[in-house]
Amino acid sequence: MKETRSRKRKREKHGKPQNMASASSKITKSSSNFLDKMRARLSGGHFRMINEKLYTCTGDEALDYFKEDPSLFDMYHTGYQEQMSHWPEQPVNIITQWLKARSSSLVVADFGCGDARLAKNVKNKVFSFDLVSNDPSVIACDMSNVCVTPLDASSIDVAVFCLSLMGTNFPSYLEEAHRVLKPSGWLLIAEVKSRLDPNTGGADPKMFSKAISDLGFTSTLKDFSNKMFVLLYFQKKEKETSTRKGIEWPELKPCLYKRR
Numbered sequence: 001m002k003e004t005r006s007r008k009r010k011r012e013k014h015g016k017p018q019n020m021a022s023a024s025s026k027i028t029k030s031s032s033n034f035l036d037k038m039r040a041r042l043s044g045g046h047f048r049m050i051n052e053k054l055y056t057c058t059g060d061e062a063l064d065y066f067k068e069d070p071s072l073f074d075m076y077h078t079g080y081q082e083q084m085s086h087w088p089e090q091p092v093n094i095i096t097q098w099l100k101a102r103s104s105s106l107v108v109a110d111f112g113c114g115d116a117r118l119a120k121n122v123k124n125k126v127f128s129f130d131l132v133s134n135d136p137s138v139i140a141c142d143m144s145n146v147c148v149t150p151l152d153a154s155s156i157d158v159a160v161f162c163l164s165l166m167g168t169n170f171p172s173y174l175e176e177a178h179r180v181l182k183p184s185g186w187l188l189i190a191e192v193k194s195r196l197d198p199n200t201g202g203a204d205p206k207m208f209s210k211a212i213s214d215l216g217f218t219s220t221l222k223d224f225s226n227k228m229f230v231l232l233y234f235q236k237k238e239k240e241t242s243t244r245k246g247i248e249w250p251e252l253k254p255c256l257y258k259r260r
């Protein structure tokens with residue numbers, strides 16, 4: 001119901017609120033807004049802390065970290081999805097499209113699968129690996145540990161690393177991919193652009209690509225067109241050429257997210 005002018009004047013003269021119910025509902029709303037903001041800030045802070053930890057430790061340290069408190073994994077992924085919602089395009093969708101354009105008989109290993117979105121969106125057989133398994137389809141392991149990743153040598157057609165080369169020992173993840181891939185099998189890497197952009201303190205993408213080639217791959221695609229991530233695709237060489245020892249891997253800097 002609309003308030004008449006004279007009533008409004010009277011109310012204002014006596015300094016009374018329009019009605020107590022709506023005033024208290026405004027207070028409740030603004031305090032719950034405040035609490036929501038505080039919660040979001042807190043969980044954003046937790047996300048950034050866990051994210052930094054994952055980029056500055058080895059895979060087995062990260063595994064222990066989540067084993068001690070598996071709830072940190074959900075906290076990380078809630079924050080990660082929030083960050084991703086600001087990206088115009090998600091690399092996992094591009095990789096999904098790549099797979100959909102090929103035979104669904106290709107067997108895939110998704111290293112650092114997160115919520116296993118890739119497996120959920122293609123018909124292929126996908127082995128999904130991550131440090132914690134919140135889904136029966138996800139195998140919990142440190143993907144650098146060849147004894148734990150339950151895949152035979154030369155058994156996989158496509159190995160995917162979508163923003164998952166996080167640990168300081170990331171070369172060992174790629175070595176594991178090399179082991180499990182069939183000759184001519186595909187290695188698909190999506191990585192945060194700033195990590196491979198020398199203009200922003202990132203690694204030289206040529207050096208990164210060269211190290212992967214030295215491991216026993218041929219580069220087939222380098223796509224720097226997206227603002228947020230780069231795509232680097234390779235195929236495993238038919239013949240074993242790598243000695244692994246002399247490979248010069250560049251350092252990949254952590255991708256630290258800013259407070260929004």
Ligand SMILES: C[S@@+](CC[C@H](N)C(=O)[O-])C[C@H]1O[C@@H](n2cnc3c(N)ncnc32)[C@H](O)[C@@H]1O
Nearest residue numbers: 059092112113114130131142143162163164166
């Ligand atoms: C940035 S998220 C990306 C998730 C997913 N690939 C996507 O594109 O949505 C990276 C994932 O890699 C996982 N990860 C990092 N290091 C790992 C390791 N050593 N072994 C297994 N998973 C790892 C993290 O737990 C995290 O879920």
